[in-house]
Amino acid sequence: MSWEYATLLFVYGTVIGSFLNVCIYRLPREMSLIRPRSRCPQCQQAVLWYDNVPLLSWLWLRGRCRYCQQPIAPLYPLIELLSGLLALHVGWRFGMTWSALMLALLGFAFLVLMVIDFYHYILPDVITLPGIVCGIAWAASPWSSAPLATLEASVIGAISGGGGLWFFAWLFEKITGKVGMGMGDMKLFAMIGAWLGWQSLPLTLFLAGVLGSVVGIGWILLSGRDRSLPIPFGPYLVSGAWLYLLYGTEIYRWYLS
Ligand SMILES: [Zn+2]
Numbered sequence: 001m002s003w004e005y006a007t008l009l010f011v012y013g014t015v016i017g018s019f020l021n022v023c024i025y026r027l028p029r030e031m032s033l034i035r036p037r038s039r040c041p042q043c044q045q046a047v048l049w050y051d052n053v054p055l056l057s058w059l060w061l062r063g064r065c066r067y068c069q070q071p072i073a074p075l076y077p078l079i080e081l082l083s084g085l086l087a088l089h090v091g092w093r094f095g096m097t098w099s100a101l102m103l104a105l106l107g108f109a110f111l112v113l114m115v116i117d118f119y120h121y122i123l124p125d126v127i128t129l130p131g132i133v134c135g136i137a138w139a140a141s142p143w144s145s146a147p148l149a150t151l152e153a154s155v156i157g158a159i160s161g162g163g164g165l166w167f168f169a170w171l172f173e174k175i176t177g178k179v180g181m182g183m184g185d186m187k188l189f190a191m192i193g194a195w196l197g198w199q200s201l202p203l204t205l206f207l208a209g210v211l212g213s214v215v216g217i218g219w220i221l222l223s224g225r226d227r228s229l230p231i232p233f234g235p236y237l238v239s240g241a242w243l244y245l246l247y248g249t250e251i252y253r254w255y256l257s
Contacts, residue, residue, distance in 0.1 A: 017083025123184030135194025149197030157193025
């Protein structure tokens with residue numbers, strides 16, 4: 001990949017990241033994604049277009065609002081940076097195919113779901129439900145190719161993902177008497193199955209469980225987090241799915257050897 005092309009992918013990614021920030025802020029608050037234009041959450045001043053340039057604006061404003069001087073959360077430039085890297089990585093790893101483009105969109109949706117679940121403990125239906133439908137529709141289209149699922153794997157993936165996690169949650173509740181997972185997690189898992197196929201589900205769930213335990217225990221030990229607080233599972237499901245996508249074959253091969 002030429003550096004011009006890599007730069008272009010990165011820049012496009014950061015621009016999309018800027019829109020993802022809008023989704024992350026507004027979706028859990030049930031606000032429109034289009035109107036009004038971006039405002040400072042503290043002083044409500046509309047953000048000028050030249051203060052809205054991904055990554056750069058945050059740097060030249062030194063992380064503060066132009067009007068009220070209140071700090072702008074570093075999460076904003078972080079999401080823009082991650083989105084740029086995501087676009088770059090998918091382009092580099094999967095090349096210029098329609099499926100790679102869809103994969104990048106899936107990655108952007110994952111990023112939004114991850115952050116919203118982390119802060120608000122919800123996985124909005126407006127992303128997961130169309131996510132399931134689009135995953136199956138894409139698998140049915142003639143442009144679909146690996147690493148995305150075939151139509152059969154996609155349909156089985158959506159059904160067994162949603163149903164499987166429902167069963168898992170039911171079992172967990174029976175054994176421990178606690179509610180471990182929400183409906184949102186089940187819809188997200190169905191969405192993962194719809195895009196990556198049923199083959200992705202066991203390893204995704206396993207990786208999510210390992211990641212969730214490691215991070216959860218670390219969090220309780222290091223920051224003294226109250227262990228009775230719920231730990232959102234969405235970020236780990238999404239991370240597990242992404243790890244499967246990038247290293248699934250290697251992990252399976254390593255495991256079988
Ligand atoms: Zn302000």
